[in-house]
Amino acid sequence: MDQFYPQTGMNIVRVLERLGHSVDYPEAQTCCGQPAFNSGYWDEARAVAERQMTVFHDAEIVVIASGSCGAMLKVFYPELFQGHPRESEARALAAKTFEFSDFLVNRLGVLDVGARFSGRATFHDGCHGLRELGLKNPPRQLLQHVRGLELVEMQEAETCCGFGGTFAVKFPMISTAMGEVKCVSIAETGADYVISNDSSCLMQIRGVLDRQGKSVRTLHLAEVLAQT
């Protein structure tokens, strides 16, 4: 998000501020450590995670733009620090961390953020948001309240797009095949937009759509919710 999709972050800030919250961005933060964790380098992942735990120690709530990074903090930090001196700190951070749609719907109880966006869109469930965090409904509830937006479900909404972090470059042929299945399903809906709450999935989907010459646009949930 920081380097490739900064507008996603800015749009999250806009939505949160519109709802009356004050937002801070500690610049000492970097990566959650998932690339190392998923590759099996748990000591290395812990070293990166410790850094983020320190950075966010005093935050009241941490909102994350990605279900995948969210799952890392909420689900995998507690596992990574099991039996470690900083385990309770990892659990505390997990408890106050929310993926963006989770925060809006489940923590704030907000379904209508006052957004307006015209077009036909389909929603892609990022696997970590869907299965690790159980966030099937929150993004859809938010989108259903966007004026002018027509939401259509694709057959393969819950099927992985094939990104999977380093998997995408370690097994590019499998990753691409999975992306193709996803993009065929997106095209079947006739949607103008595919929306997700995970930038990494969108990068994969965009990457495949471009090669297929498809004009469907990819959008992060926040980019839609920020439009008024």
Added chain:
Amino acid sequence: MNAHAREFNEAARQQTADLGQRDWIQKALAGYYAKRDEFKNRFSNWQGARDTAAAVKWEAVNHLDRYLDEFASRLEARGAKVFWAPGAQEARDYIVGVARQHKVRAIIKSKSMTAEEIHLNDALEQAGFEVVESDLGEYIVQLRQEPPYHLVFPAMHLRRQQISDLFHDRLGSERTNNPEDLTMIARRVMRRKYCEADMGISGANFAIAETGMISITENEGNARLTTSLPKVHVAIVGIEKVLPRLSDLALFLPMLATAGAGQPITCYNTLYGGPRQPGEPDGPGEFHVVLLDNRRTELLADAEQRDALHCIRCGACLNVCPIFKNVGGHSYGTTYQGPIGSVITPHLRGLQDWKHLSQASSLCGACTETCPVKINLHHHLLHNRRNAIHARPARLEKLVQTGFVFMMRRPRLYEWGARVGRILQPLQRLVRGTILDPLRAWTKTRSFPPLAEKSFRELWRERKKP
């Protein structure tokens, strides 16, 4: 990269390039999804049933010593012979020994993945015995000299036309695309084989401790004939197949059928408790049960992944796995394909040789979500990755990861690195997709987004300025 990993990569490359085959597998599974969901909804509470099933298997697996003893002693009390096989070799030797002792001429066999695991057919054939598979799908792949493509649907990769051609070439039958006619061709061959066979080999879906019986589930009636016509029946059973009570089947039989095949209940569900008893008119004179460990006890000793022994081999995780659907069953090069195979094969056959299967996953978790006995499959893939690295770090990757940590613990260095990336980006564009492109693994098949002109933290700083 070891030979198994290279073979996997090569097979995956070929299979993912075969759009027709990928499409065929997708279509073959579409009917399964609809039926599975229909019959899941007939359970008053499918999620509750999963919890119960996981608890029953937990109890069985965590008290395996007691339940296996109970199972074996009740079987032996009815005259069955129970052989505890520590490994594949001992199991093969025992079964070949039984065949020799009875001077067996022909062997008929019903479907058993455990028999596949120990390559039993090869051992019997090398010892001079003819073995015929009686499950239709297994018979087809046996004629093709292939391993099963899928735990439950061994010939799902084949079209009717291919089966017709196979029967024509190998059995001399007329070509036909009618499934009933194809089945009748196999049936005519099979009926003769049942009558000739003097030894029947089966697997077992469940081993019931309380009554000392094995439970076999099938749709074709072939296992009943395999186990009751020949004078000797040998059942090969993985030690994890045990269930404590007979009444557990009331849950596990419909659950296996629903999760595995999208059926409310499988057509034939039979319990076998020993050889022919005094006064009984039929059944085998001898009944052998081979209890196979083959490194299952090592998995049992691993508290973190012990729940992998809950597996009832329903194949549900394969059916939802996007990796399986795109690379197909043969690419794995293992007895057990799909997520469960990727989890347990490193335990059964060596972590360093089979760790690539745990890496070949996007960790999407569809397997864990569907597993009827709630095995934490995709997290175990992470555990295997961690264990493999712990035992033997890959030198180059270790260097990359160390660099990653160094940078991600230093926000200024990270920011500086991103700036360098932005400067170098136009150069990457010049070599995009070529051998010089450092992002080639991505850009060969996908577009790659440019780094934003200003990062979020730069935009944030500008915004904060008074």
